[in-house]
Amino acid sequence: MNRRTLLSLTAVSLLGGVSWLRATEQDDTLTQTQSTMTTLDLDPNDLDPNPSSITPITLSKDEWRERLSEEAFYVLRKEGTERPFTSPFNDEKRDGQYACAGCGLALFDASHKFDSGTGWPSFFDAIEDRVETKRDFKLILPRTEYHCARCGGHQGHIFNDGPQPTGLRYCNNGVALSFIPKA
Numbered sequence: 170m171n172r173r174t175l176l177s178l179t180a181v182s183l184l185g186g187v188s189w190l191r192a193t194e195q196d197d198t199l200t201q202t203q204s205t206m207t208t209l210d211l212d213p214n215d216l217d218p219n220p221s222s223i224t225p226i227t228l229s230k231d232e233w234r235e236r237l238s239e240e241a242f243y244v245l246r247k248e249g250t251e252r253p254f255t256s257p258f259n260d261e262k263r264d265g266q267y268a269c270a271g272c273g274l275a276l277f278d279a280s281h282k283f284d285s286g287t288g289w290p291s292f293f294d295a296i297e298d299r300v301e302t303k304r305d306f307k308l309i310l311p312r313t314e315y316h317c318a319r320c321g322g323h324q325g326h327i328f329n330d331g332p333q334p335t336g337l338r339y340c341n342n343g344v345a346l347s348f349i350p351k352a
Contacts (some may be wrong), residue, residue: 245322253288256343
């Protein structure tokens with residue numbers, strides 16, 4: 170490797186590290202707080218977790234702040250990331266569905282969850298048409314970010330290192346999820 174290539178790689182690495190530090194320092198109180206499990210009280214006023222068609226919802230910033238915990242707001246609305254190994258969902262083993270903590274839309278079936286060793290709840294497949302994707306360049310290198318199809322809440326990123334049958338790993342922020350146990 171020549172000197173120019175080495176310097177270029179070093180610069181890219183440093184810029185990526187600075188970008189990551191800025192993203193994680195946006196709210197120190199959130200990154201230093203243990204995540205708490207979000208439980209969704211599904212009453213008649215809440216949205217159906219398994220609708221036959223998805224109608225997008227839009228709330229104001231203030232309405233989201235009222236509805237979500239500080240940590241959930243940071244992740245779902247500001248596209249933040251919780252610290253790894255802080256989600257109680259890492260150890261969740263019951264049958265059921267994982268839903269968006271913002272609107273209650275079921276995103277993942279528990280049978281698609283696996284232990285990726287990354288510290289975040291991981292799934293190899295999402296429920297069809299429940300997540301939307303976009304490219305993310307926050308760490309300089311492009312990644313695929315995914316959001317809830319109903320409320321647009323940021324969930325995490327998709328990587329190509331998951332188990333079969335998809336080979337995908339949906340790496341999800343636990344604070345962006347709620348769990349609906351199978352009845």
